[in-house]
Amino acid sequence: MKKVSKICCIGAGYVGGPTMSVIADQCPEIQVTVVDINQERIDRWNDKDLDKLPIYEPGLKEIVGANRGKNLFFSTEVDKAIDEAEIIFISVNTPTKTYGKGKGQAADLKFVELCARNIAKVATTDKIVVEKSTLPVRTASAIKSILENTGNQVNFEILSNPEFLAEGTAVNDLLNADRVLIGGDDTPSGQEAKDTLSAIYAHWLPKERILQTNVWSSELSKLVANAFLAQRVSSINAISALCERTDANIAEVSRAIGTDSRIGSKFLNASVGFGGSCFQKDILNLVYISRSFGLQEVADYWEQVIIMNDYQKKRFADHIIATLYNTVSGKKIAFYGWAFKKDTNDTRESAAIYVADALLEERAEITVYDPKVSEERIYADLDYLETRSPEENRRLLKVVKEPMQAAEEAHAIALLTEWDEFKTYDWDTIYEKMLKPAFVFDGRRMLSKETMEKKGFQYYKIGQS
Ligand code: UDX
Ligand code: UDX
Numbered sequence: 001m002k003k004v005s006k007i008c009c010i011g012a013g014y015v016g017g018p019t020m021s022v023i024a025d026q027c028p029e030i031q032v033t034v035v036d037i038n039q040e041r042i043d044r045w046n047d048k049d050l051d052k053l054p055i056y057e058p059g060l061k062e063i064v065g066a067n068r069g070k071n072l073f074f075s076t077e078v079d080k081a082i083d084e085a086e087i088i089f090i091s092v093n094t095p096t097k098t099y100g101k102g103k104g105q106a107a108d109l110k111f112v113e114l115c116a117r118n119i120a121k122v123a124t125t126d127k128i129v130v131e132k133s134t135l136p137v138r139t140a141s142a143i144k145s146i147l148e149n150t151g152n153q154v155n156f157e158i159l160s161n162p163e164f165l166a167e168g169t170a171v172n173d174l175l176n177a178d179r180v181l182i183g184g185d186d187t188p189s190g191q192e193a194k195d196t197l198s199a200i201y202a203h204w205l206p207k208e209r210i211l212q213t214n215v216w217s218s219e220l221s222k223l224v225a226n227a228f229l230a231q232r233v234s235s236i237n238a239i240s241a242l243c244e245r246t247d248a249n250i251a252e253v254s255r256a257i258g259t260d261s262r263i264g265s266k267f268l269n270a271s272v273g274f275g276g277s278c279f280q281k282d283i284l285n286l287v288y289i290s291r292s293f294g295l296q297e298v299a300d301y302w303e304q305v306i307i308m309n310d311y312q313k314k315r316f317a318d319h320i321i322a323t324l325y326n327t328v329s330g331k332k333i334a335f336y337g338w339a340f341k342k343d344t345n346d347t348r349e350s351a352a353i354y355v356a357d358a359l360l361e362e363r364a365e366i367t368v369y370d371p372k373v374s375e376e377r378i379y380a381d382l383d384y385l386e387t388r389s390p391e392e393n394r395r396l397l398k399v400v401k402e403p404m405q406a407a408e409e410a411h412a413i414a415l416l417t418e419w420d421e422f423k424t425y426d427w428d429t430i431y432e433k434m435l436k437p438a439f440v441f442d443g444r445r446m447l448s449k450e451t452m453e454k455k456g457f458q459y460y461k462i463g464q465s
Contacts, residue, residue, distance in 0.1 A: 002128075006031045007088070008081040010089070012054070022174040024071050030200070050064060050065050090115045096108065096280075126155040129156055129159070130161045134223070168342060177209060180209060182198055183215040236254060240312075250445075270463040273316070275353075284306070310354075323458070335352060335414050338350060338353075356382065364396070365396055408434075412434075422446055439458045447461070449461055
């Protein structure tokens with residue numbers, strides 16, 4: 001097993017930044033360099049003011065503050081970092097393709113491929129290359145073939161080490177990981193590489209939580225773990241629709257089934273729909289590879305998880321429109337929350353984007369308040385859909401920095417993210433500011449129906465009639 005003194009990570013994003021910060025924190029003898037082609041992002045990672053870090057994660061700024069400049073570095077000098085490191089993590093983004101073959105489903109690997117070519121170009125000593133990005137199965141072999149065929153007689157071992165951290169709890173998920181998965185070749189040098197990487201995680205995790213597998217199992221397990229998690233959300237959301245038509249209450253059903261130890265209680269919160277950078281993308285990948293192997297039924301089975309999620313977002317928007325007397329044209333609707341879940345400033349695939357888009361199509365006027373998401377991000381999310389012009393998006397949707405300002409003269413409030421602060425608001429004052437009847441549509445099941453109705457609100461909560 002090699003003794004490691006320097007590692008680097010390409011991609012200073014939601015995964016690369018926190019993961020490397022925790023490794024640096026737990027392995028003081030290893031120098032960790034995180035590189036990115038985006039100068040602005042690196043500048044923010046290096047900002048003296050730790051509140052300006054590009055990623056908001058509870059506990060992250062403390063770890064960065066304690067280690068930056070000691071054994072943790074953020075830089076745009078990609079080639080230098082690659083050349084010096086014994087282990088190189090690839091943690092660049094792999095968005096769903098928006099063009100060509102596999103459009104809308106397959107992952108776009110162009111950034112990963114660029115990284116591999118760059119590593120091949122600059123490496124002068126043997127390297128362990130670790131794929132950290134969530135990638136379609138068989139990517140490791142693609143990286144391997146690029147590295148082996150452009151080479152300068154350098155030996156590369158490719159490992160798959162998928163990330164299981166969830167945003168908002170990333171630091172804790174890294175420090176207390178249920179498991180770390182390391183996939184690699186069963187050759188002697190592959191085994192050595194797996195052991196070398198395992199030793200890094202063994203600095204803080206018990207050995208039995210570090211699982212070694214072959215590359216395919218590791219890559220596939222990541223997609224399957226996310227598909228199973230997303231499936232639970234879609235399953236409970238499907239039942240939430242049924243609850244709204246009957247006298248069953250989704251909270252009671254969740255609790256009743258969750259206490260069966262075989263089912264378990266986590267991930268059974270009905271919501272306006274799952275978002276985030278991974279669930280949809282990973283399921284689409286699973287669907288795409290299943291189809292490419294001719295496994296139509298398998299592909300259809302998993303695709304249904306996405307169909308149900310789209311239905312849930314649409315159902316929420318439709319319910320708002322129907323309740324507001326079948327027209328929202330010119331009506332002010334306040335959005336509380338834009339992020340895809342609480343405690344993150346990430347908005348990728350957030351349900352709020354799609355609910356907003358549906359309401360804007362009906363000419364609603366939306367005012368958004370989110371404690372962590374910037375105005376530019378919100379407009380960028382809407383513009384990306386290309387449903388209407390950027391000018392139109394800015395005319396119809398406003399972003400405010402004060403929750404009370406959003407409520408002013410609003411016909412309705414929609415809760416899209418479960419930020420804790422929404423529970424602590426003075427809802428009596430909010431009621432006074434709103435037009436009457438004052439509607440609240442709770443897409444996150446945060447508030448009590450009884451209390452809200454007592455205050456005078458017309459209150460709807462997902463999963464309750
Ligand atoms: C991660 C995983 O890598 C992705 O596969 C998973 O599905 C979602 O989470 P994430 O860290 O969230 O991605 O992505 P992002 O925050 O966009 O960060 C990626 C970074 O890589 C960006 O800062 C980008 O500038 C950088 N990058 C991209 C490079 O440095 N070089 C490139 O060639 C491409
Ligand atoms: C997920 C996986 O949990 C993580 O292991 C993987 O590495 C990356 O993808 P993340 O996308 O950060 O992490 O968030 P997660 O907490 O899984 O939530 C995903 C979405 O599901 C959110 O929009 C969340 O609000 C929603 N959700 C989750 C529900 O609607 N109900 C639930 O019960 C749980």
